[in-house]
Amino acid sequence: MNQAERWAAQPATSEKRTMASQLEARVREDIINGRLAPGSRLRLKELAEHYDAGVIPLREALSRLATSGFVASEDQKGFSVGRISAEEIRDITQTRLLIECQALAESIRHGDLEWESQLIAAHHRLDRLPVVEGPERLMKPEWEKAHEAFHQALIANCRSPWLLRLSHMLRDQTARYRMLSVHYTGANERDVPGEHRELLDAALARDVDKACALLAEHYQTTTRSVLTHQALQG
Numbered sequence: 001m002n003q004a005e006r007w008a009a010q011p012a013t014s015e016k017r018t019m020a021s022q023l024e025a026r027v028r029e030d031i032i033n034g035r036l037a038p039g040s041r042l043r044l045k046e047l048a049e050h051y052d053a054g055v056i057p058l059r060e061a062l063s064r065l066a067t068s069g070f071v072a073s074e075d076q077k078g079f080s081v082g083r084i085s086a087e088e089i090r091d092i093t094q095t096r097l098l099i100e101c102q103a104l105a106e107s108i109r110h111g112d113l114e115w116e117s118q119l120i121a122a123h124h125r126l127d128r129l130p131v132v133e134g135p136e137r138l139m140k141p142e143w144e145k146a147h148e149a150f151h152q153a154l155i156a157n158c159r160s161p162w163l164l165r166l167s168h169m170l171r172d173q174t175a176r177y178r179m180l181s182v183h184y185t186g187a188n189e190r191d192v193p194g195e196h197r198e199l200l201d202a203a204l205a206r207d208v209d210k211a212c213a214l215l216a217e218h219y220q221t222t223t224r225s226v227l228t229h230q231a232l233q234g
Contacts, residue, residue: 023053023061029141031070031081032175042071042079069173086227089177093223096170100219101212103155103163108208110157116204122146122153123200127193144175150196154203154215174222181225190221 027047030036042062044055051058062079065071072080107115126146151171158164195218202211 019053019057020060020064023051023058024064026051027061028065028070028175031065032144032179034176034179036081038081038084038176040081042081044078068169070176084176089174089223089226092170092173092177093219096167096174096219097216099163099170100155100167101215103158103160103167104203104212104215105208106159106163107155107157108203108206108211110159111203111206112157115153115157118156119150119153119200119203122150123196126150126196131192147178154199154211174219177226178222181222190225195221 027036027042036042044058044062047053048055048058062071063073066073066079069082072082074080126143126149129143129146130140131143148171152168155164155167195214199211199214199218202214
């Protein structure tokens with residue numbers, strides 16, 4: 001292929017990647033909200049019709065999701081939705097406490113005015129968005145993004161790239177469990193916005209011990225809610 005042919009091929013390749021990225025986000029959202037049940041087979045032809053998409057970008061999207069555990073891939077068997085279990089959520093929660101509390105402590109110690117401003121802005125957006133929508137109590141994608149942004153802002157001033165990377169990976173893995181907690185927990189059972197406000201106040205007050213204790217309780221409450229309301233294996 002000469003240079004001109006390579007240039008001509010670039011837009012198509014870029015478009016395919018963009019489509020795969022869009023499909024990755026849509027399938028991930030459907031997995032998180034339970035529209036695609038844990039363990040269910042993901043048949044490419046059926047999904048292509050459902051998402052009105054081509055098989056090639058859909059396969060790429062599922063392959064990407066397989067690297068993060070949302071999708072399982074087996075030779076000769078294709079793709080399926082990753083399974084969830086009580087053992088996994090307990091393990092993820094304990095590991096998050098080890099990693100993210102350390103990242104939060106370092107972030108607070110290195111906190112500056114810019115960090116405070118971004119943290120307050122992230123909380124302002126999160127605090128004004130409804131968590132669920134519709135009679136099925138599905139978690140709103142806008143809230144999920146704002147929730148991710150707030151927790152990322154809390155640890156943003158941590159100086160360790162690996163702590164930040166591991167925190168992000170573990171947070172991503174809890175998305176489906178967080179949905180279960182939100183879905184099964186009534187408005188009177190838990191004050192999630194209040195928990196976020198307490199976390200914000202402790203971080204801004206530079207109270208490392210209190211902030212880490214609040215973060216730990218925040219995550220453990222989610223785990224207890226999932227284990228109480230949802231029958232999980234393990």
